[in-house]
Amino acid sequence: MAGRSRAEVESEIKETLGLVPHFFAGIPDDLLDYEWEIFKKLELGETLIPNKYKELMGIALHSETKCRYCTLFHTEAARLFGATEEEIQEAVHYAKHSLGWSAYLNGMQEDYDAFAQELGRIKEYLAAKD
Incomplete structure (x- = not known):
């Protein structure tokens, strides 16, 4: 190559x-x-993740890194691959939401093992409901 x-x-x-x-x-x-x-x-x-979703991930990621070049690139690429303005807004809102929980959990120094154990129980419960 x-x-x-x-x-x-x-x-x-x-x-x-x-x-x-x-x-x-x-x-x-x-x-x-x-x-x-x-x-x-x-x-x-074309990869395992459809292009529109990769670009929405890029928008969310770079809304945190605060790279205006990458945010612009991924926003325009997402539009080219069919993302709506609502999907772009949701990707950014999801990033804000997820980052807020990350700050909280890390700042409060939650016990990681207990967190992982509870998550496993939640996963089992939700799987059993399906």
Whole structure:
């Protein structure tokens, strides 16, 4: 896979995206082919997780990392892959909710083993209800 010249890889990037984004410019020549293949597979390709859901995960993740570049990228990609504004809002709200519980549980130094045990009991109870 890796080993193509920078010009060959940039030609494929341009054919795929319509231009070569500037963020690829700083990648060393010997790594560009490798990085592009990973980007192409994970961001554009079909994987086990449908693209819309990967991008919603990216929005949620980067709402916490506060990377405006990644938040913008994943928001626009989610829209391209069919996410609605309501789904985008829900992804961000879910991130806020989950992060709040993380702060609380860690801040209160909840006993991890007791937490895991209770979670196992909840899982069994809910499974038995189905």
